Amino acid sequence: MSMYEPLKGFRDFYPDEMEARREVIDTIESVVRRYGFREIGTPALEPAALFIDKSGPEIVEELYSFTDKGGRDVVLTPELTPTVARMVAANHQAMSKPIKWYSTRAFWRYEEPQQARFREFYQTNIDIFGSSEPEATAEILACCGDLLTALGLADDDFEFRVSHRDILSELVEWIDADADTGEAIRAIDRTDRATHAETVTELVDAGLDEADADRIVTLLEDASSDLDILIDETDHPSLHDAIEQLIAVLDATRDYGVREHCSISLTTARGLDYYTGVVFECFDTQGEVGRSIFGGGRYDDLIEGLGGPSMPAVGVAPGLAPITQLLKRADVWPVEAQETDYYILVVGDTRAVAAQIARQLRGEGYVVENDVMDRSFGSQLEYADSINAKTTIIVGERDLAEGMITVKDMETGEQTQEPVDAFLK
Amino acid sequence: MSMYEPLKGFRDFYPDEMEARREVIDTIESVVRRYGFREIGTPALEPAALFIDKSGPEIVEELYSFTDKGGRDVVLTPELTPTVARMVAANHQAMSKPIKWYSTRAFWRYEEPQQARFREFYQTNIDIFGSSEPEATAEILACCGDLLTALGLADDDFEFRVSHRDILSELVEWIDADADTGEAIRAIDRTDRATHAETVTELVDAGLDEADADRIVTLLEDASSDLDILIDETDHPSLHDAIEQLIAVLDATRDYGVREHCSISLTTARGLDYYTGVVFECFDTQGEVGRSIFGGGRYDDLIEGLGGPSMPAVGVAPGLAPITQLLKRADVWPVEAQETDYYILVVGDTRAVAAQIARQLRGEGYVVENDVMDRSFGSQLEYADSINAKTTIIVGERDLAEGMITVKDMETGEQTQEPVDAFLK
Numbered sequence: 001m002s003m004y005e006p007l008k009g010f011r012d013f014y015p016d017e018m019e020a021r022r023e024v025i026d027t028i029e030s031v032v033r034r035y036g037f038r039e040i041g042t043p044a045l046e047p048a049a050l051f052i053d054k055s056g057p058e059i060v061e062e063l064y065s066f067t068d069k070g071g072r073d074v075v076l077t078p079e080l081t082p083t084v085a086r087m088v089a090a091n092h093q094a095m096s097k098p099i100k101w102y103s104t105r106a107f108w109r110y111e112e113p114q115q116a117r118f119r120e121f122y123q124t125n126i127d128i129f130g131s132s133e134p135e136a137t138a139e140i141l142a143c144c145g146d147l148l149t150a151l152g153l154a155d156d157d158f159e160f161r162v163s164h165r166d167i168l169s170e171l172v173e174w175i176d177a178d179a180d181t182g183e184a185i186r187a188i189d190r191t192d193r194a195t196h197a198e199t200v201t202e203l204v205d206a207g208l209d210e211a212d213a214d215r216i217v218t219l220l221e222d223a224s225s226d227l228d229i230l231i232d233e234t235d236h237p238s239l240h241d242a243i244e245q246l247i248a249v250l251d252a253t254r255d256y257g258v259r260e261h262c263s264i265s266l267t268t269a270r271g272l273d274y275y276t277g278v279v280f281e282c283f284d285t286q287g288e289v290g291r292s293i294f295g296g297g298r299y300d301d302l303i304e305g306l307g308g309p310s311m312p313a314v315g316v317a318p319g320l321a322p323i324t325q326l327l328k329r330a331d332v333w334p335v336e337a338q339e340t341d342y343y344i345l346v347v348g349d350t351r352a353v354a355a356q357i358a359r360q361l362r363g364e365g366y367v368v369e370n371d372v373m374d375r376s377f378g379s380q381l382e383y384a385d386s387i388n389a390k391t392t393i394i395v396g397e398r399d400l401a402e403g404m405i406t407v408k409d410m411e412t413g414e415q416t417q418e419p420v421d422a423f424l425k
Numbered sequence: 426m427s428m429y430e431p432l433k434g435f436r437d438f439y440p441d442e443m444e445a446r447r448e449v450i451d452t453i454e455s456v457v458r459r460y461g462f463r464e465i466g467t468p469a470l471e472p473a474a475l476f477i478d479k480s481g482p483e484i485v486e487e488l489y490s491f492t493d494k495g496g497r498d499v500v501l502t503p504e505l506t507p508t509v510a511r512m513v514a515a516n517h518q519a520m521s522k523p524i525k526w527y528s529t530r531a532f533w534r535y536e537e538p539q540q541a542r543f544r545e546f547y548q549t550n551i552d553i554f555g556s557s558e559p560e561a562t563a564e565i566l567a568c569c570g571d572l573l574t575a576l577g578l579a580d581d582d583f584e585f586r587v588s589h590r591d592i593l594s595e596l597v598e599w600i601d602a603d604a605d606t607g608e609a610i611r612a613i614d615r616t617d618r619a620t621h622a623e624t625v626t627e628l629v630d631a632g633l634d635e636a637d638a639d640r641i642v643t644l645l646e647d648a649s650s651d652l653d654i655l656i657d658e659t660d661h662p663s664l665h666d667a668i669e670q671l672i673a674v675l676d677a678t679r680d681y682g683v684r685e686h687c688s689i690s691l692t693t694a695r696g697l698d699y700y701t702g703v704v705f706e707c708f709d710t711q712g713e714v715g716r717s718i719f720g721g722g723r724y725d726d727l728i729e730g731l732g733g734p735s736m737p738a739v740g741v742a743p744g745l746a747p748i749t750q751l752l753k754r755a756d757v758w759p760v761e762a763q764e765t766d767y768y769i770l771v772v773g774d775t776r777a778v779a780a781q782i783a784r785q786l787r788g789e790g791y792v793v794e795n796d797v798m799d800r801s802f803g804s805q806l807e808y809a810d811s812i813n814a815k816t817t818i819i820v821g822e823r824d825l826a827e828g829m830i831t832v833k834d835m836e837t838g839e840q841t842q843e844p845v846d847a848f849l850k
Contacts (some may be wrong), residue, residue: 003732004469004475004511007499011511013466015526022464034787036794036812038763039447041438043431043545044469044531045489045501050429061840064470066491069535074432076469076501086429096811098797101440106469110494120468128797135776135797142780146787255777257784307428338463351560352680355567359682362459362571369461372523372553372560386521387461 009111009119020334021320024151024327025104028124028318031147037102037141042083042359044106048073050082054274054306064108064119076108080125080317081299082306088129089308097130116291116321123294125301127315129303137278137298137314138252144282144296144316145258151323152332158293160258161265162280163245165297168266170239171219171230184208188220188267196221224264242277249278276300282318288329294318310348312401341366341391343384347377348397357393357405357423384410393423434536434544445759446745449576449752450529453549453743456572460564462527462551467508469531473498475507479699479731489533489544501533505742506699506724507731513554514733522555541716541746548719552740554728559670562703562723562739563677569707569721569741570683576748577757583718585683586690587705589671590722595664596655598646600637609633613645613692621646625788636747649689667702674703677847701725707743713754766791766816768809772802773822782818782848784831809835818848 006012013021033039048065077083084101091097104124105263113119124144128136141160148158161363172184196217203213223230227247231240246264253259268281279297283289296316303311327333339418342361346354354370361368369387371380382391394406400420408415431437438446458464470493476484489501491814502508509526517524529549538544551568553561566585575581597609612627619627621642628638648655652672656665671689680683693706704722709716721741728736752758767786771779788791794812796805809817819831823843833840 004472004507004514006511007470007472007493007497008495009470010470011466012468012508012515014512015463015465018464021466031787034790034792036765037793038440039443040440041436041443041446043437044533045435045545046433047429047432053776061494064491064493066489068432068489070433072432082429083437086431087439089429090438096808100794108469120470131798133797135799139797142784171461188529225462252776255780257780281677332729340461351677355680355682359567362456365459367459367461369525372558372564373556374558374560383521 007119009113011118011120011247018335019338020336021324023125023322023334024323025122027150028147028323029102029104030125032102032126032143033149034102035143035146037100037143040084040087040101040103041101042087042105043076043082044077045074046053046077046083046086050086050306051075051078052084054302058281062109062111064110078107078109080105080107080123081302081315084125084127084129085306085308086302088303089306092129092136092309092311098136099129100127101129102126116325118321122320123317124320125315125317126296127313129311129313130299131314132300132312134248134252134278135256136312137249138258140296140316141249141253141262141280142256142258142312144294144318145261147318148282148326151327153326153330155260156285157330158261158282158326160262160280160282161268161269162246162250162253162262162278162310163264163266164242164278165275166242166277167230167239167246170236170242171216171234172208174234174236174239175216176208179208179212180206184216188216201246220266223266227264229288235391246278273297274302274305278314280316284326285331286329289322289325289361291322293322293326322343338387339367340369340384340387340389343380343387343389343392344368345377345380345392345394346371347394350395350397350400353400353420354393354405357395357420360423360425395420432544435539436543436545440763441761444763445761446749448759449745449748450547450549452575453572453748454529456575457549457551457568457686460525460571462525462568463688465509465512465528466525467502467505467528467530468511469502470499471502471508471511473500475511475731476500476503479507479727487534487536489535497774503532503534505530505532505548506552506727506740508554509550509554510728510731510733513728513736514731517554517734517736517738522678524554525552526554527551541750543746547745548742549745550740550742551721552738554736554738556739557723557725557737559677559703560681561737562674563681563683565721565739565741566674566678566705567681567683568686568720569743570686571744573707573751575751578751578755580685581710582706582755583686583751584710585687585705585707586693587671587675587678587687588689588691588693589667589676589703590700591667591702592655592664592671595640595661595667596659597633599659599661599664600641601633604637605631609641613641645691648691652689671703699724699730700729703739705741709751709754712755714747714750716747718727718747718751763812764792765794765812765814767793767807768805768812768814768817769793769795770802770805770809770817770819771796773820775820775822775825778825778845778849779818779820782820782845785848785850820845 063078068074106122135156169181169183183206187206199217200213212406233238275297277298281292281295298314344358358368358370392408404417405420488503493499531545531547593610594606597606606632612631614845622641625638678687700722702723706717706720723739725737769783783793783795817833829842830845
């Protein structure tokens with residue numbers, strides 16, 4: 001038993017679990033790369049100002065922040081967006097648009113750990129800069145759909161609830177310009193799965209009169225299957241703009257093959273203030289993972305707000321912890337086990353030949369282990385078993401005198417003698 | 426121009442450079458995995474005590490250390506060894522031996538940045554726990570040799586200078602038990618490429634008499650080609666133990682196919698105090714990269730010293746920055762360029778078909794981009810060029826009316842018409 005422990009909210013990953021995590025990360029990244037997203041590398045530590053200027057000074061309370069030995073106020077980065085904004089701002093003139101970037105790495109927040117929330121957490125950031133077209137948002141959604149499918153999820157395991165962050169507020173404003181829009185939206189948020197009447201009551205509590213409240217709830221219900229109704233029944237240009245942007249994205253998702261995964265959910269309004277247009281959240285269709293798996297959307301003002309050029313942007317950042325929850329719920333989390341193609345078992349003075357066979361097989365791309373413990377036959381076989389070796393090659397002195405080795409299939413236990421030359425090309 | 430900069434000693438990696446770095450990391454990790462090393466994941470932040478107990482309180486001055494919001498003294502990890510020691514200690518009973526772990530990640534030190542040294546730096550840690558046999562050290566060396574070769578280096582681009590950390594000190598002690606061993610070793614270190622006479626002078630300055638000094642230098646010269654001489658000409662059991670351990674490792678490197686990369690260099694004594702036996706450093710044979718590329722060796726006491734079980738260990742941690750220097754010196758650093766298999770160019774109202782072709786090709790594993798900017802023919806072609814697309818597929822309305830698309834080879838400029846069905850299986 002060690003006298004040391006990892007810090008609260010930080011995790012050690014041992015090989016079995018890491019093998020599964022690596023498989024998931026590799027799958028996600030391979031899909032993302034096929035969409036033409038390019039990997040970037042970014043610092044773990046940034047000037048605190050980069051985050052304070054984006055989110056206000058109170059953000060520091062939720063971060064690992066400190067003053068470094070040179071007197072700089074720094075933070076362990078809680079998210080990637082300010083960093084990529086900085087990088088885009090510094091070099092955008094030299095780069096062709098769209099700029100499509102991804103990266104997978106750890107981030108840190110000083111928050112109370114809870115289920116699937118850690119102080120150190122991993123996510124893959126996927127962003128497109130320089131396009132304000134609906135195709136860019138549709139591509140992000142299509143990429144998310146593809147990567148979840150590639151992870152083994154079925155079409156009915158997940159859905160993207162798509163919205164536009166202005167629709168709710170513009171609708172409330174059009175119905176009753178004097179209403180407290182924020183309070184009304186929170187009322188609707190609270191009643192995500194409530195009945196019509198319950199939501200009306202909440203809205204009345206939020207200060208709307210009953211007829212207006214009823215009208216909002218009815219319109220939202222109708223619009224969730226057909227957004228045109230919301231255009232036909234209202235007369236408010238900024239509301240219509242938002243609806244039309246959402247319709248354009250949904251039309252593009254049809255062409256991009258991801259429309260079937262998208263549902264209209266006008267009450268989805270991502271918490272982050274920097275979103276500017278169409279937003280979405282991925283949910284477990286079965287509801288077992290209660291919270292949003294991940295979210296994303298358009299943030300057209302942020303780069304400029306952080307001192308950069310005017311630069312539309314859309315992105316998403318799936319986190320490994322909630323994805324793990326979803327994959328386990330759907331029973332498609334990879335097997336947590338190490339895999340080994342060959343164990344080379346040394347009997348007697350055969351180390352040179354055994355090592356040569358190992359080299360040969362590694363050169364062919366196999367995962368190969370051999371004895372580095374000077375152990376007995378039995379102990380070596382036990383170890384081969386413990387690392388899930390598919391095949392053990394037994395290199396014995398007597399066999400070798402006749403130019404032979406023994407190949408043991410570790411699953412069936414079947415053994416065959418083969419000429420050693422077959423393994424020394 | 427942005428108002429923000431990365432912190433001093435921290436780096437942003439844009440896609441072109443990152444593509445090359447990723448290729449290098451992938452190559453290293455693929456070789457390491459074939460040796461049966463298993464990936465682990467580890468925290469960026471650890472309790473400061475873990476490092477103070479290993480290296481003394483003064484280490485904190487070189488680290489990013491701070492007190493977190495819960496009052497814990499923490500550090501951004503400057504190296505992996507204490508963390509893996511902690512992990513081994515916590516779970517060694519459940520794990521079969523040898524424990525073979527690797528991981529690639531960033532570490533942090535608050536030091537003055539200089540050429541190829543950064544405050545945030547990346548390295549791949551490769552360790553074997555549980556074996557004190559020479560084969561374990563030989564396997565680490567063989568793995569290093571293979572990964573450097575896999576990176577494109579020629580046999581004469583690099584060498585491993587192998588030593589045993591006790592040989593020098595035991596030799597000095599045997600020659601003159603009253604000499605200041607530390608001072609004598611530093612004298613020898615300082616004169617790494619000096620003449621015989623210069624080294625003798627340094628040793629005399631360090632307090633040895635001239636005959637003893639001359640004898641040490643002669644023995645070291647002779648031993649570098651034949652360690653047996655050092656055994657024959659001395660009579661000091663603990664010196665002989667160290668020499669025999671070194672000989673055993675060198676013998677094993679012969680069987681493991683890496684002996685040709687190893688030279689005996691008894692003046693190589695890795696700076697880190699925790700090494701206990703055979704140590705080595707990788708050098709640029711051409712000497713252009715002046716410093717050691719990376720080093721490693723046996724550290725049999727550290728796990729126990731950190732509160733764990735008695736557990737022999739041997740490891741190495743190649744850093745990406747010095748490896749980059751060596752690969753560039755040898756002119757085998759990967760091309761820093763993005764690669765794209767297909768760009769799908771949309772002309773007119775063909776988005777749905779273009780997107781379907783993109784989906785099909787991505788499903789076959791290709792890197793594919795299409796228009797998310799609503800751009801003209803010429804702008805799209807320019808963009809396809811900027812992302813180094815090998816092939817552009819032009820999906821035009823008129824072509825499509827006849828069931829055809831145009832395939833343009835971006836290198837030759839050659840265009841052929843093909844049936845669209847060939848891309849929609």
